[in-house]
Amino acid sequence: MIQCWRLDDRRQTLVLGSHRDHLAEVIYWGPRLPDDEDLNTLFTVHAIDVTGGMLDLNPELSVSPEATRTFPGQPGLIVRARDGTQLLTKFCLVKANEERGKLSLVYTDENNGLTYTARFAINTRTHVIEAQASLEADQPVHLHWMSAPVIPAPQLSDEMIDFAGRWCGEFQLNRTAWSPGMRFRENRTGRTGHEHFPGLIIPCRGATNTQGHAYAFHYGWSGGHKMIAEELPDGRRQIQFGHAERMEVAPQTRFQTAPLYITFSDDGLNGCAVAFQRHLRDEIVHMPDVARPRPVHFNCWEAVYFDHNLPTLKEIASRAAALGAERFVLDDGWFGRRDDDTRALSDWEVDPRKYPDGLNPLIDHVHGLGMTFGLWFEPEMINPDSDIHRAHPDWALGGEDQILGRNQKALNMALAEVQDFLFDRIASVLRDHAIEYIKWDHNRVLPMPDADQTRGSYALMDRLRAEFPHVEIESCASGGGRIDFGILKRTHRIWLSDSNDALERLKMQHNAALFLPAAVTGSHVGPRKCHTSGRILDMSFRAWVAAQRHMGIEMDPRELTDDEAGTLETVIGWWKENRGWMMDADILRLESPDPAVVAEQQLAADHARFVVFAGKAATSSQIAPRPLRLTRLDPQARYRVTLINRDSAGSLSRGTQTLKSESVDLSGTYLMNHGLTLPWSFPETMWVIEGLRR
CATH class of the missing domain: 3.20.20.70 (Aldolase class I)
Known part of the structure; x- marks a missing residue:
């Protein structure tokens, strides 16, 4: 018997399905599906073919892939009895609890005395899904590894983006090409770490900061994590996040992962960024006095x-x-x-x-x-x-x-x-x-x-x-x-x-x-x-x-x-x-045509105003600045645009650009498709541009 469940917001749908009471697998995650989509049909067409030299059926890439199902990749759970015997699990569905925006799937392995639960909750305002796994045992057991619910990675992706760094050099982007095998990152330092921010972004082919499909992950734990991005021999891809291996030093009867925060964007990397920014600011951080302005x-x-x-x-x-x-x-x-x-x-x-x-x-x-x-x-x-x-x-x-x-x-x-x-x-x-x-x-x-x-x-x-x-x-x-x-x-x-x-x-x-x-x-x-x-x-x-x-x-x-x-x-x-408005604004990374310019646009929650920061990090390779396209504006609206620090123009900026002397009114269509041509500037300087919707 096939069983399926779905979680939706305005932007995305997550569908899980299983048969014969096996552990569920994510069979769809992406743009929102029609309300009348037949999920059982999705499950049947989700299956991949088999051919000579392979198994007669493909093992499920489930929320916790099991070695006993002949899964060829990294399992989602590695657990041992107190005497060191490895417990090879075979979980069967006990119950599914569904509430509005929430799903809890409970499985038992009676032979080993284990209960596994996968929980999902979707925030329809921020577009962030929280996924969390827990394990209960009749007798104390040793946990070597437990992933939060495992998510498949998209096939139409050529690379993944994760994060490295060092003291005084945090949040450096790593771009790694997908290939058969595993990208394995583990932080065993006991804290989140300069070197291993627990995040991952998977852009689909052609995605940029401002357009295209992208998937993003963050593991909300401060004690060191493990990340696995694996392409299986059959071509499927899986993403696992959990505590670093063997972080649980004593046998226990209950274990739980941290929440894995995930989101899908049809608006490039910025869609992922805005989802995480809003979710953190509005759902996770709790200010003692929300009415008090952030102090200098x-x-x-x-x-x-x-x-x-x-x-x-x-x-x-x-x-x-x-x-x-x-x-x-x-x-x-x-x-x-x-x-x-x-x-x-x-x-x-x-x-x-x-x-x-x-x-x-x-x-x-x-x-x-x-x-x-x-x-x-x-x-x-x-x-x-x-x-x-x-x-x-x-x-x-x-x-x-x-x-x-x-x-x-x-x-x-x-x-x-x-x-x-x-x-x-x-x-x-x-x-x-x-x-x-x-x-x-x-x-x-x-x-x-x-x-x-x-x-x-x-x-x-x-x-x-x-x-x-x-x-x-x-x-x-x-x-x-x-x-x-x-x-x-x-x-x-x-x-x-x-x-x-x-x-x-x-x-x-x-x-x-x-x-x-x-x-x-x-x-x-x-x-x-x-x-x-x-x-x-x-x-x-x-x-x-x-x-x-x-x-x-x-x-x-x-x-x-x-x-x-x-x-x-x-x-x-x-x-x-x-x-007052900036602390609630969305920070949008802009596509700078000049690699020397690092630019972002902060857009007010009501979209009535914005500020652009265009920082010159190095010397440009060309003479004249290239236009900087803005994003997420109303194409039909007009905006009063002001270069607020125009007095900072250097002596070599000798042109007669209007922005250097006065404000201008421009359409959202122009700003997003042609962009602003800013004055020339020295390295290590910043242009600051305000925009007000007319």
């Missing part, structure tokens, strides 16, 4: 590092407020005897040498300037040279001979006493001070992969969020080392990278927008000479790059010339005037 940050790290001096910090805070900052964040160095990064982590008590009257004199000064106050913590870490390590060396994760990272070890977050200690210390600081924000850092990889570490960190964050619901949390891990939808269920902002180099940020932000909205993506104006690259960049460029996301400042404002301060104040003022 000032972080003192690159201004003072560990040299905390109250008069200096007060002066810096005053200058930051004068520039337009609305939140002051006191970074590392306020606690214990923390004079450098070799000591005192986990001694979360205010340093009386630096703050003889506590933190309140600084907090009162910051509040008097009209700013809120934030504080840095790194709760999951501990220095061997700390009072807590000396008292509780057993709290550290890993062996005594482990390689340290930034002179520190990780605390064993699976221990209830560690969670209680951290909660008590952090809660004490929050209760005793008017603190509205935590910068939560995580500056080393773990000595061993262990899912309990991530669950323990989640539990601590959840407990603090419940106790202090007004406090926002930023996820930082040496910059972008812990960015995923799992951590963002518990936090409100991410620090995309430790690099404040605007040229590097321009590209990182562009790629990260495939998943991340502006409202949660911190971007700061760094020092004149970047502390991580040594590059010297003009203030205008630094400020406009930061204005593309949740804007902030991270420098010593005492270094600014009057001209630099004036430029920064102007851009901050523009950002404040526009943040």
Whole structure:
């Protein structure tokens, strides 16, 4: 007997089907099907042919492919009994639970005492489908690998796009051609990682940022993941995502994957990006006060590092407020005897040498300037040279001979006493001070992969969020080392990278927008000479790059010339005037005809206005700029277009273009099909174009 189920939104349909109570397989995922489509017929025509030298029937590429069905590729589940015996599963359907937009399929393997459940839920507003798998066992078993429900990849695709990176160089795109065999990526560092953002995009042939079919995946887990993109010998393709292998170190009776977030787009990569941006911003991140505008940050790290001096910090805070900052964040160095990064982590008590009257004199000064106050913590870490390590060396994760990272070890977050200690210390600081924000850092990889570490960190964050619901949390891990939808269920902002180099940020932000909205993506104006690259960049460029996301400042404002301060104040003022709509806007990557130009369009939720940022990352190969096509405008509407920083035109830009002197009215058809021809510009500069629907 054939059984089929479907999930729909306005854009896409996902159809699952099975026969003889076998595990279901995805038999269709793509543009929305007619309501009266015969799903049983789809199932029968979905089957591929067999020929000599093959099996008489093709094994199902099911939501959890089984070796016992003679599946020729990576199985979806590898599990062993406590004595090490491999349990070869053969699941049969028990029940299917269907609700509006939700589907749960429950299977049992009576011989091995296992129950497998695959769950799907579609968000009809954001176009994101959440898929999750769980396993229950009658007796404790060892889990080596469990994929979230397995999804077939499209045949009309020549490549896949995943993400690599490094410290200060996150969100680099990898394009890998499909070929027989497996692309296997695994992160075993115990955190999401700079190197392995858990995302995948599969463009169909001819897809670009702005057109064509594309499929996208994100695994919402902070503890390290495994991704498999496999082309089977028969040509079918499968995508698997799950926790890194053997992350569950102890036998248990219940296991569950993180949610796998998937979406189909008929509008190029931007369709995937907008779906993820909206889903994260509107469904996953929960702001303490949704009506409060996102504040301009000032972080003192690159201004003072560990040299905390109250008069200096007060002066810096005053200058930051004068520039337009609305939140002051006191970074590392306020606690214990923390004079450098070799000591005192986990001694979360205010340093009386630096703050003889506590933190309140600084907090009162910051509040008097009209700013809120934030504080840095790194709760999951501990220095061997700390009072807590000396008292509780057993709290550290890993062996005594482990390689340290930034002179520190990780605390064993699976221990209830560690969670209680951290909660008590952090809660004490929050209760005793008017603190509205935590910068939560995580500056080393773990000595061993262990899912309990991530669950323990989640539990601590959840407990603090419940106790202090007004406090926002930023996820930082040496910059972008812990960015995923799992951590963002518990936090409100991410620090995309430790690099404040605007040229590097321009590209990182562009790629990260495939998943991340502006409202949660911190971007700061760094020092004149970047502390991580040594590059010297003009203030205008630094400020406009930061204005593309949740804007902030991270420098010593005492270094600014009057001209630099004036430029920064102007851009901050523009950002404040526009943040009300920009923080809810869709970020759309534009197809730049010039590889030297990195361009994006931020389109308001009501489509009444937009802003285009066109950053010049290098010297162009041609003389005259090529027109830049916009996207998603109303073809019949007219837009008032203004180059708002036209005074930045360099001396070599000598033409008489109208945009350099006045606003113009242009149709959506013209802007999307011919595009805007912008003035010539030097490398490391940015054009900013506003558009208002008439």
